[in-house]
Amino acid sequence: MPPEKRTPINKGPVARKPAAKKTVTRKSTSGRKKKAVLSVQLKLVIAGLLLILLSPFYYGYVLQGFVATWSWVRDWGQDPNYRTYESFNIRIPKKYTVHGIDVSYYQGKINWQKVKEMKEDEVSIRFAFIKATEGLMLVDPYFQRNWREAPKAGIICGAYHFFRPKKDGKTQAKFFLQVVNIEKGDLPPVVDIESLDGVSPLKMRAELSDFLNYIEMKTKVRPIVYTGLKFYDDYLAGYFDDYPLWIAHYYQPKLRMDKSRWKFWQHSDKAKINGIGHVVDFNAFNGDSLALDRLLVH
Incomplete structure (x- = not known):
């Protein structure tokens, strides 16, 4: 075959074109490697953060900060009328001057003289509500x-009956x-x-009304109704407004109820009282000593 015809067949220059493609391929691989390095670095950063977050030292640090913040709120909070009394081991609303407790068998044998002598600043125990009966047969x-x-x-005393809505209200009053x-x-x-005990609100209110009417008829004294704030809002509001109210509403600087509507506020269930071996409910009276005297049986 003549030489001039062999030259076109020689595709040497064409063979160099794939080399350019190889160069592009190497650049692409380099980009992937960079992305892989960044991905590894990101994973390492995330792993490091997780190790910190899961570390007990980190949580210890956070807990210390929380405790410090809570201590500040407790002692220097925004409401100056709600402060901690160390001897009672609770926070007490400061604007009330007459304080008391309520007890049952749960507190065991009480040294009442020690209860009476306990005092911190202006706070001391003036009154006590004492559980007497429950339902139709139980005597504390x-x-x-x-x-x-x-x-x-x-100590000025009052007795209370734990009401069972399933039982006849008048019979419970006689038992009390x-x-x-x-x-x-x-x-x-x-x-x-405190509860419906499985009966309807209508049935509960009917039995409770029978209890209250019988007690007032026999003693000539209008009884006090004790309940929790939510139970009152859900089932009693608007039905027993003529009766003095004793409301349970814990760990708050203020009872969320019109002040003209209640007489006693059970604001804590964790008070420590001298002469009593278990924690005790703590109460404030809505009024001064003269108002408390006017409320007593005469």
């Missing part, structure tokens, strides 16, 4: 002792008065209503 095993010993120590002898100088009797 410490009632008689508490009812006898607390007045001896100079068989156990409790209400005398001059006592706080009015109390009915403690």
